[in-house]
Amino acid sequence: MSPKTVPPIVCVTLPHDSPPQKRYPVFMSAPDSLSHHSASLEGQPISYVVKRSQRARHIRLEIRAESGLVIVIPRRCPLNEIPRVLREKKRWILGKLERHRRNQSRRAQADPNTVLYLGRPCRVSVVSDHADGVSLDGNNLRVRLHNGSSRVVVLEQWYRGEAEKLIGARVAELSPVLGVTCRQVRVRTARTRWGSCSQKGNLNFNWKVIMAPESVIDYVIIHELAHLRQMNHSRRFWDLVQQHCPEWRAHKSWLQAHQTELSGVFLTEESQLPLC
Ligand SMILES: [Zn+2]
Numbered sequence: 001m002s003p004k005t006v007p008p009i010v011c012v013t014l015p016h017d018s019p020p021q022k023r024y025p026v027f028m029s030a031p032d033s034l035s036h037h038s039a040s041l042e043g044q045p046i047s048y049v050v051k052r053s054q055r056a057r058h059i060r061l062e063i064r065a066e067s068g069l070v071i072v073i074p075r076r077c078p079l080n081e082i083p084r085v086l087r088e089k090k091r092w093i094l095g096k097l098e099r100h101r102r103n104q105s106r107r108a109q110a111d112p113n114t115v116l117y118l119g120r121p122c123r124v125s126v127v128s129d130h131a132d133g134v135s136l137d138g139n140n141l142r143v144r145l146h147n148g149s150s151r152v153v154v155l156e157q158w159y160r161g162e163a164e165k166l167i168g169a170r171v172a173e174l175s176p177v178l179g180v181t182c183r184q185v186r187v188r189t190a191r192t193r194w195g196s197c198s199q200k201g202n203l204n205f206n207w208k209v210i211m212a213p214e215s216v217i218d219y220v221i222i223h224e225l226a227h228l229r230q231m232n233h234s235r236r237f238w239d240l241v242q243q244h245c246p247e248w249r250a251h252k253s254w255l256q257a258h259q260t261e262l263s264g265v266f267l268t269e270e271s272q273l274p275l276c
Helices: 079-088 090-109 151-178 207-211 214-227 235-244 248-257 259-263
Strands: 009-013 033-041 044-053 059-064 068-074 114-117 120-128 133-137 140-145 184-188 195-197 202-206
Touching (some): 033 090, 044 090, 059 079, 059 090, 068 079, 133 151, 151 207, 207 259, 214 235, 214 248
Parallel strands (some): 044 068, 120 140, 184 202
Antiparallel strands (some): 059 068, 114 120
């Protein structure tokens, strides 16, 4: 393959091993194939999975909770492209794999009965009751379950509701401070983002951010509101964030350091969520 036809490489991190989003009829394409490989990068042994994708247009590197490094390659891309990709992206790969290992061991050590709420570790206790519900008393989260309801589902609903209330209120308070108007605020499950901002002025937030301290949540909100004035990550954008959130670097680091807890042992898989 000549250098001109070499596809660009896209590096992403995913919250979990997600199934293909769309199924094709059998006659259109064979199922995406997976193969396991190993290599040495700067003297460090690594293993990775190659996924040949019917839909991929570029070579894409992903870090997934279960599989670690996954290299997604387009249907016709030759396998001998992979050593080049590993060489070119070795710093990204080694850095992400190191973080992945740390997160895996932290997740293994984590207490499944402790969850974060507004940055505080809260102890979860479950009792049977005549209706589902959650109440917070100090650092104790009491989950009431009715007749076989799922603790995960009930807790997640409560977290979502709390996230909607807090984020909605803070967006309303912070929007005039930044001199912006936001059309719509949605709190949802995002696969790859803590927050995002659309061209139309709609803001989306991942409900899991409610597990972070309020100062960190404010950073996420200010980050997205700042995008309403600067739809990029330029110097001007970061100056604006700095002006309204001087400790933004610390908050960004907090999100990175606590991503495993924020994804929630009791909820879903590990996630490594960047802001948009
Ligand atoms: Zn952004």
